[in-house]
Amino acid sequence: MTSIVLGQGRDGSDTCIDLPELLATRLLVQGNSGSGKSHLLRRLLEQTATLVQQVMIDPEGDFVTLADHYGHLVIDVEDQSEASLRAAGERVRAHRASVVLNLEQVEAEMQLRAAGAFLNGMFEAPRAHWYPVLVVVDEAQLFAPVAGGDTSDEARRLSLGAMTNLMCRGRKRGLAGVIATQRLAKLAKNVAAEASNFLMGRTFLDIDMARAADLLGMERRAAESFRDLARGQFMALGPALSRRPKLVTIGPVTTASHATGPVLVPLEPVSAEDLRDIILEPVHEFTPRPRRESRPPPPDLLAQLDAYGAEREAEEPAPAAIVVEADPDQLWLLVAEVVAGEGSDYKPLATLYQDFQLRARIQGLSRNVLELGPFHRMLATIRAGLDRERSESEDWKQAQAIAATLPEDVQGVFLLLARTALDGETCPGDEALARAYGTHSLGRARRQLNYLEEREVIVLQETPLGRRVAIVGLGWQTA
Numbered sequence: 001m002t003s004i005v006l007g008q009g010r011d012g013s014d015t016c017i018d019l020p021e022l023l024a025t026r027l028l029v030q031g032n033s034g035s036g037k038s039h040l041l042r043r044l045l046e047q048t049a050t051l052v053q054q055v056m057i058d059p060e061g062d063f064v065t066l067a068d069h070y071g072h073l074v075i076d077v078e079d080q081s082e083a084s085l086r087a088a089g090e091r092v093r094a095h096r097a098s099v100v101l102n103l104e105q106v107e108a109e110m111q112l113r114a115a116g117a118f119l120n121g122m123f124e125a126p127r128a129h130w131y132p133v134l135v136v137v138d139e140a141q142l143f144a145p146v147a148g149g150d151t152s153d154e155a156r157r158l159s160l161g162a163m164t165n166l167m168c169r170g171r172k173r174g175l176a177g178v179i180a181t182q183r184l185a186k187l188a189k190n191v192a193a194e195a196s197n198f199l200m201g202r203t204f205l206d207i208d209m210a211r212a213a214d215l216l217g218m219e220r221r222a223a224e225s226f227r228d229l230a231r232g233q234f235m236a237l238g239p240a241l242s243r244r245p246k247l248v249t250i251g252p253v254t255t256a257s258h259a260t261g262p263v264l265v266p267l268e269p270v271s272a273e274d275l276r277d278i279i280l281e282p283v284h285e286f287t288p289r290p291r292r293e294s295r296p297p298p299p300d301l302l303a304q305l306d307a308y309g310a311e312r313e314a315e316e317p318a319p320a321a322i323v324v325e326a327d328p329d330q331l332w333l334l335v336a337e338v339v340a341g342e343g344s345d346y347k348p349l350a351t352l353y354q355d356f357q358l359r360a361r362i363q364g365l366s367r368n369v370l371e372l373g374p375f376h377r378m379l380a381t382i383r384a385g386l387d388r389e390r391s392e393s394e395d396w397k398q399a400q401a402i403a404a405t406l407p408e409d410v411q412g413v414f415l416l417l418a419r420t421a422l423d424g425e426t427c428p429g430d431e432a433l434a435r436a437y438g439t440h441s442l443g444r445a446r447r448q449l450n451y452l453e454e455r456e457v458i459v460l461q462e463t464p465l466g467r468r469v470a471i472v473g474l475g476w477q478t479a
Contacts, residue, residue, distance in 0.1 A: 003016040003017065004017055004047040005047065005251060006040075006043065006047070006251065007232075007248045007250040007251045008249050009246060009249075010247045015241075015242075015246065017044070017241055018240045018241075021239050021240035022176060022178075022197060023134070024171060024176070025239055025240055026167060026176060026179075026195045026196060027178045027197040027198075027199065028179055028181075028192055028197070028198050029041070029181070029198075029200075029201070030181055030183070030199075031182070031200070031201025031202055032182055032183075032201070032202055034202075035201035035202040035231060035232075036201060036231045036232035036233070036250060038138065040180075040201075040232070040250045041063075041136055041138060042063065042066075042253045042257075043251055043253050044136070044178065045063070045134075046069075046254055049070040049072075052134050053098055053131060053133045055092065055101070055122065055134070055135045055136070056072070056099070056100045056138075057101050057115050057118075057119075057135070057137040057143070058101060058102055058104070058138060059103045059138060060138070060139070061103075061104030062138070062257040063138070063257070064102055066100060067100065068255070069254060072099060073098065073099045073444070074102055075099055075102060076105065077101065077105075077106055077110070078105040078106050083117075085117040085118045086117045086120055086121035086124075088118060088121060089118040089119065089120065089122040089125075090122065090124065090129075091407075092122060093125040093129040093133065094407075095447055096447070096450075101114070108150060108151050109151045109155050112142070112143060112158065112159035113158060116143075116161065117158070119135070119162035119163070119165070119166055120161075120162050123162070123166070123169075123175065130173050132176065133175055133176065134178060135170070135178065136178045137177065137179045138180050139182070140181045141182060141187045143159045143160070144164070144179075144188040145160070145186065145187075146185070146188050163179075163191050164188075167179070167190075167191050167194040167195070168190065168194050177194075177195070179195070183203075183208055184208060184211050184215075185208060185211070195238075196238050196239060197239065197240045198212075198216060198236070198241075199234040199235070199236050200215070200216060200226065201226075201233065201234045202226060202229040202231070203226045203227070209224065209226045210223050212226055212235075216235055216237045217237070218245055230249075232250045233247060233248070234247075234250065235247055235248075236248045328388075329388060330363070330365075331370055331378070332378065332382075332388045334360060334363070335356060335375065335378045335379055338355050338356050338359070338379070339379060341355065345383075347438075349372075349379075349408070353372055353375055353376075356370070376411070377400060377404075378391075379412075380411055380415045380416075381415060383412055383415075383435075383436060384416045385419050385420075386419055395422060395474070396422075398473075398474060399415060399418040399474065402414070402471075402473065402474075406452075406457065409438070410448050412437065413437050413445070413448045413449075413452070414452055414457060414458070415436075416428055416436045417458060417469050417471070417478070418471055418474070420469075420478050421469060421470065421471050421476035421478045422474075422476050424479055426478060427469050427478040427479070430446055433448065449467075457473075
């Protein structure tokens, strides 16, 4: 049994939580604001950080500090679309990354949409990626409300559907929901009812105390004891916690939230007249400038080049149509120039492809002389360190065929490993892997090796002298 120490009981003994049982039966935490729910969740996340993959839905940005100590990936949703968040949720499961979804910088409508899209992406991941994941949702009443609020019905349905899938159908997919709420009355019943483990903190309303007592199997007259709980104290019940209601005081944590509580600061003595002058100081209203006539935005440079070519053809028609055949060596040189550009390792593929199209048009070639797929493969081959002649060899075509079965974002990493293994060179270091993956994070780059091994395209071996990689099916090995 894999157990972690959650805190201490009334007699000072350790109170443990059975992690495999928790993954199978889910957890519900209730407590008024200030009762210690966030402290409890942080304790649970810290104690299980090295044991199971974690995903934290964080509406207030309280848990981003986990990244500094435990390597969690922080995803800020303010610049992300719903489609990208759904794809990110699926990729998180594929790469087994622990993630904090930071919703602090967006309004309530976008919080619901972002959480719903991300959770749905995790839920819809292929069966091959159904690894155990601890999905912690703070302030769950925001994402699974019992009634409508200021957000649109569409956003509320998206979020509620994702939360329902997490709690009702997530177990078979390896998703273990841990939800925390201020009041059970605010949380949708079909979401709360699926939890089998409960941690009930301080609460004052009679209806909340009665409902908490019913869930824990306590007598009604004992419900008032919830008013007397101190901050960080919870009544625990469930197959992963205790077979009988048990008082637990949550243990200490290593990390802390960026947000701090209010601190009393002495007031500086200022006369009322001085305050009047400061607070009621006149506001200068500036006369707005007259609006300029709106002009259509200029076309991009590629469009201008196309238009210029069309005008020249109209003015000076050629006697016969001349088709400029693309020279493979010329295309190779153009792609090599793109690779050699400053910061190209970390630019998106679409930006690099647009740069190539511009260079092709300057050379008199069609902007579609090389499609995106072949461009990406040629780009990855050049980054891997091959020259034009060797890229046409039968050995390298076999490596490219294996790379074509992998997601686009890891093809560059695989081809780099294949080239070094083909030449019998030392296995690339973390920085080289990070450049091939297009990231500054060395930890993310290292995780791609484990992913490629899970896909059974490489065999990874850690030795006292360093890392070795063998390519499955080809028999190449790094030194």
